[in-house]
Amino acid sequence: MTAVTTSLSQILADGGATFWLPRNASNLAGNVDIAFNLLLYICTFFFMVIVGAMTFFIIKYRRKTANDETPLITHNTPLEILWTGIPLVLVVVFFFIGFNGYMDYDTPASNAYVIGVEGRQWNFAFNYPNGGTSSELYVPINTPVKLSMESKDVLHAFYVPVFRVQRNLIPGRTTELWFIATKHSPLPNPKTNDPGGFPVFCTQYCGDGHSKMTTRIHVLDMPEFEAKLRELANPFKEKDPAGKEHWVPYAKVGQKFATSNGCFSCHSTDGSKGTGPTWKDLYKSEVEFDACNVPGYTLKKTDSDEKWDAYLRESIIDPPAKVVHGFTPQMQSFASVFAGDPGSQKDEKLRALITYIKSVGSDYKAPEENPELYDASKTKVHPESVAGQEEAKKLHPPESGETGTTQPAPETGK
Amino acid sequence: MTTITPDLAHSGGVPVSAGDNYLTHGRGIASWIFTLDHKRIGVMYLVSVLSAFFLGGIFAMVIRTQLINPNGAIFTDQAHFRYYNEMFTLHGAVMIFLVLIPGIPGALGNFVLPIMLGAKDVAFPRLNLGSYYLYVSGALLAILAIVVGGVETGWTFYTPYSVTTDVDKLGLGKHAVEFMVFGVFLLGFSSIFTGMNFIVTMHKLRPPGMTWFRMPLFLWAIYATSIIQVLATPVLGITLLLLIAERTLKVGIFNPAYGGDPVLFQHFFWFYSHPAVYIMILPAMGIMSEVIATFSRKHIFGYKFIALSSIAIAIIGFLVWGHHMFPNGQSTMLATIFSFLTMAVAIPSAIKVWNWLATMYRGSIDLKTPMCYAMGFLFLFAIGGLTGVFLGTLSVDVHLHDTYFVVAHFHYVMFGGTMMGFLAGIHYWWPKITGKMYNETLGRIGCVLVFIGFNLTFFPQFIMGSHGMPRRYATYLPEFYPYHIMSSMGAYIQLIGFLLTAAYLVHSLFKGPKAPRNPWGSATLEWVCQTPPPHDNFKTPPAVGDPYDMSMLVWDERTGGYVRDPNRQPQVEH
Numbered sequence: 001m002t003a004v005t006t007s008l009s010q011i012l013a014d015g016g017a018t019f020w021l022p023r024n025a026s027n028l029a030g031n032v033d034i035a036f037n038l039l040l041y042i043c044t045f046f047f048m049v050i051v052g053a054m055t056f057f058i059i060k061y062r063r064k065t066a067n068d069e070t071p072l073i074t075h076n077t078p079l080e081i082l083w084t085g086i087p088l089v090l091v092v093v094f095f096f097i098g099f100n101g102y103m104d105y106d107t108p109a110s111n112a113y114v115i116g117v118e119g120r121q122w123n124f125a126f127n128y129p130n131g132g133t134s135s136e137l138y139v140p141i142n143t144p145v146k147l148s149m150e151s152k153d154v155l156h157a158f159y160v161p162v163f164r165v166q167r168n169l170i171p172g173r174t175t176e177l178w179f180i181a182t183k184h185s186p187l188p189n190p191k192t193n194d195p196g197g198f199p200v201f202c203t204q205y206c207g208d209g210h211s212k213m214t215t216r217i218h219v220l221d222m223p224e225f226e227a228k229l230r231e232l233a234n235p236f237k238e239k240d241p242a243g244k245e246h247w248v249p250y251a252k253v254g255q256k257f258a259t260s261n262g263c264f265s266c267h268s269t270d271g272s273k274g275t276g277p278t279w280k281d282l283y284k285s286e287v288e289f290d291a292c293n294v295p296g297y298t299l300k301k302t303d304s305d306e307k308w309d310a311y312l313r314e315s316i317i318d319p320p321a322k323v324v325h326g327f328t329p330q331m332q333s334f335a336s337v338f339a340g341d342p343g344s345q346k347d348e349k350l351r352a353l354i355t356y357i358k359s360v361g362s363d364y365k366a367p368e369e370n371p372e373l374y375d376a377s378k379t380k381v382h383p384e385s386v387a388g389q390e391e392a393k394k395l396h397p398p399e400s401g402e403t404g405t406t407q408p409a410p411e412t413g414k
Numbered sequence: 415m416t417t418i419t420p421d422l423a424h425s426g427g428v429p430v431s432a433g434d435n436y437l438t439h440g441r442g443i444a445s446w447i448f449t450l451d452h453k454r455i456g457v458m459y460l461v462s463v464l465s466a467f468f469l470g471g472i473f474a475m476v477i478r479t480q481l482i483n484p485n486g487a488i489f490t491d492q493a494h495f496r497y498y499n500e501m502f503t504l505h506g507a508v509m510i511f512l513v514l515i516p517g518i519p520g521a522l523g524n525f526v527l528p529i530m531l532g533a534k535d536v537a538f539p540r541l542n543l544g545s546y547y548l549y550v551s552g553a554l555l556a557i558l559a560i561v562v563g564g565v566e567t568g569w570t571f572y573t574p575y576s577v578t579t580d581v582d583k584l585g586l587g588k589h590a591v592e593f594m595v596f597g598v599f600l601l602g603f604s605s606i607f608t609g610m611n612f613i614v615t616m617h618k619l620r621p622p623g624m625t626w627f628r629m630p631l632f633l634w635a636i637y638a639t640s641i642i643q644v645l646a647t648p649v650l651g652i653t654l655l656l657l658i659a660e661r662t663l664k665v666g667i668f669n670p671a672y673g674g675d676p677v678l679f680q681h682f683f684w685f686y687s688h689p690a691v692y693i694m695i696l697p698a699m700g701i702m703s704e705v706i707a708t709f710s711r712k713h714i715f716g717y718k719f720i721a722l723s724s725i726a727i728a729i730i731g732f733l734v735w736g737h738h739m740f741p742n743g744q745s746t747m748l749a750t751i752f753s754f755l756t757m758a759v760a761i762p763s764a765i766k767v768w769n770w771l772a773t774m775y776r777g778s779i780d781l782k783t784p785m786c787y788a789m790g791f792l793f794l795f796a797i798g799g800l801t802g803v804f805l806g807t808l809s810v811d812v813h814l815h816d817t818y819f820v821v822a823h824f825h826y827v828m829f830g831g832t833m834m835g836f837l838a839g840i841h842y843w844w845p846k847i848t849g850k851m852y853n854e855t856l857g858r859i860g861c862v863l864v865f866i867g868f869n870l871t872f873f874p875q876f877i878m879g880s881h882g883m884p885r886r887y888a889t890y891l892p893e894f895y896p897y898h899i900m901s902s903m904g905a906y907i908q909l910i911g912f913l914l915t916a917a918y919l920v921h922s923l924f925k926g927p928k929a930p931r932n933p934w935g936s937a938t939l940e941w942v943c944q945t946p947p948p949h950d951n952f953k954t955p956p957a958v959g960d961p962y963d964m965s966m967l968v969w970d971e972r973t974g975g976y977v978r979d980p981n982r983q984p985q986v987e988h
Contacts, residue, residue, distance in 0.1 A: 101809025
């Protein structure tokens with residue numbers, strides 16, 4: 001009980017975790033915590049009254065003989081009115097407090113920075129206005145952020161306990177969730193395997209991998225956030241510790257995309273069976289199909305590189321076209337991420353991903369460096385990111401100050 | 415008022431079950447499976463419901479065992495999480511559709527309603543038997559679904575997941591969801607027919623003198639329940655048929671891929687399933703009124719407030735379904751209205767609690783097993799009800815929605831309320847139903863074990879829920895480990911409590927002492943009736959007095975029960 005009684009003061013003092021609530025790290029959390037604690041105190045009081053009266057009566061009026069005489073008290077109207085009225089007044093108060101907080105939650109700041117969220121079985125993918133994508137969310141501190149969310153398959157929900165917000169992702173609709181992160185998130189610590197950030201959960205049941213549909217949200221200072229965004233937008237280039245930029249091998253870029261698109265939630269790289277076939281030694285293996293869009297189609301060890309490339313490409317863009325024996329067509333199309341004209345950024349991403357898939361296992365040696373070096377600055381940017389940028393510009397004109405610089409160009413050439 | 419003079423009460427303790435009773439009235443299997451006797455149908459329901467409870471309990475134990483380890487103790491990789499998902503789906507579906515909804519009305523309601531009313535049977539005995547067989551058919555279809563492939567949609571069958579899952583499986587397995595959904599459809603009709611039957615019975619078969627306000631409060635509760643069953647269940651039925659149509663014919667209703675709207679399903683589903691919560695809890699509240707008055711040996715306080723609050727709950731309960739969808743894509747306006755109405759439905763429940771407490775005030779309280787369960791109900795339902803206010807508060811729900819806080823809340827209401835009430839009712843009417851007394855000491859120990867185990871299981875779930883632990887997770891982050899361990903330990907304690915309860919109840923059937931006509935000193939009509947009741951309950955319509963006027967009943971040492979003292983006058987004149 002001590003923990004209960006001290007929780008409110010702790011929250012007001014430092015926003016740390018309490019007996020009842022996790023730490024509080026957004027602009028919307030304060031209202032929720034005050035409402036929660038008020039409810040906690042008042043409900044605890046009424047619980048004490050009920051159980052106290054019950055216990056007192058059990059002891060004081062315990063049966064003495066089988067034929068005890070008891071007074072005839074059938075009703076008391078003023079008492080009934082009193083104990084109807086008091087709870088009624090209280091719940092009306094709770095209603096208004098909750099309503100107030102809900103309106104804040106439901107009304108995004110007009111200058112919010114927009115980040116796209118795609119939910120799929122079973123991962124979240126985040127699309128930033130500059131074309132960068134990631135599987136963990138990065139947001140700037142003390143800046144209104146609005147998540148524009150859609151689901152590619154079934155219902156999901158995006159829930160951040162420390163922000164006290166959640167909202168469903170509904171296929172066929174766009175839903176919005178906004179917040180201002182007010183605290184830095186813990187930094188990742190590779191030594192202890194600590195992923196850093198605040199936890200994010202999918203709370204709407206979505207199938208086998210529901211409990212693995214979690215990610216982290218990293219709250220960064222604006223300069224770090226901008227740097228992160230530049231890095232995410234150009235996965236083909238990397239800076240070494242000396243600050244010199246160099247090209248990243250395609251297989252390694254592909255691995256990044258596989259991570260950021262949640263491929264590993266279904267496909268393993270160690271040969272273990274998941275929801276989808278493992279990638280280990282997949283390339284140039286013998287594959288049997290349960291369902292296939294081309295009659296008589298087979299895929300063998302001895303088939304050409306081109307045929308294998310075409311197969312892998314199709315399996316990402318149109319997964320149900322060919323279903324490997326022993327699996328069900330669970331996977332949704334990744335066309336929105338990877339389908340593009342030859343030479344476009346999306347197509348290059350797909351090539352990188354396929355190069356990576358081929359490299360998992362021993363038969364294929366990925367070339368260390370691709371001869372046709374791809375330069376992101378010369379290509380078209382992500383069409384969605386153009387739309388996102390325009391929307392963000394509309395909501396938040398660049399001249400208004402610091403958040404204007406949070407939308408760096410896809411290639412800054414620094 | 416004329417006197418209630420059961421002949422045996424005057425004869426000073428002749429063994430009460432000397433004559434023919436409903437158990438001995440006909441012999442052989444056929445006399446049971448074709449019976450039209452509401453008491454035998456009630457007993458068949460009781461056996462079926464308790465079997466389903468056992469099954470649902472096994473699923474619960476698998477769930478709690480899985481969660482002993484953060485990475486899963488039984489199903490450890492994603493390829494096997496499906497089986498965990500099946501477990502929580504089946505636990506929910508079995509407990510709700512096969513235990514909580516039909517439990518009290520089907521088993522105890524069927525047995526005692528006509529006798530309490532002073533009638534010979536329900537209004538439509540054949541329909542009553544039909545309801546039972548619809549229940550059995552629904553249950554068998556659900557079991558078929560489990561056998562052919564399992565169902566892992568969650569008991570809520572949310573679209574579009576429920577429309578798309580498993581449709582590409584081979585053989586009967588791809589129809590598992592259809593079997594389960596159609597089973598639930600049949601169970602819905604069982605529920606509708608039972609409700610209709612009870613409404614007509616209470617309107618038409620009340621004997622002379624049984625006015626509406628002389629009906630025991632259990633009957634008022636069943637009446638309110640029946641109204642909800644008849645009005646809300648058809649919506650579930652049609653929704654489930656649409657779901658089947660969408661799965662098999664690919665008609666676009668709920669699946670956006672075919673042009674449907676998944677949120678529409680949630681509206682339809684909760685339009686039934688929230689009132690269904692009151693189908694579950696109201697009969698238990700009715701039992702509370704009977705048990706608390708009897709074991710306080712005092713007239714119920716605020717009879718009309720309790721009776722009418724049941725009706726108020728039934729009506730307002732229809733208008734709160736949207737509180738299941740605050741962050742799920744319903745409009746702000748709707749969310750606001752539903753939050754307000756949700757707050758309003760808390761009031762009649764609070765009224766009942768205060769009236770029960772006032773009934774105990776200056777009573778003569780005897781903590782027999784049914785009363786122990788009733789006190790457990792008060793304690794647990796208080797927590798369940800008050801945490802409901804947290805979830806009705808909009809901004810707080812946005813944080814707590816679909817976390818273990820919700821899981822804990824509805825278990826406190828459904829288990830702490832309905833099951834504790836059901837268990838109180840089973841123990842209260844057990845002597846009347848079976849003609850045997852159970853071991854009182856073991857009864858109390860069982861109750862305490864279940865109570866402690868329950869709190870240990872579900873109280874930590876409030877804390878982990880408010881810290882953000884989501885529902886329906888097969889694995890979880892290590893920070894939630896201590897709460898899950900406590901929760902699982904509590905589940906094992908409950909298991910021991912229930913095994914003990916089952917053991918002494920079964921034992922009492924064979925070795926229990928004969929039950930007297932009125933072991934607890936209650937004034938309602940079923941205790942005027944012989945134990946066990948004869949085939950047609952009453953030869954002539956019984957004289958009806960105040961159902962809570964216990965002052966004329968005195969303890970009779972020779973029968974071990976209460977008998978009417980002809981020298982005492984009723985306290986209450988109607």
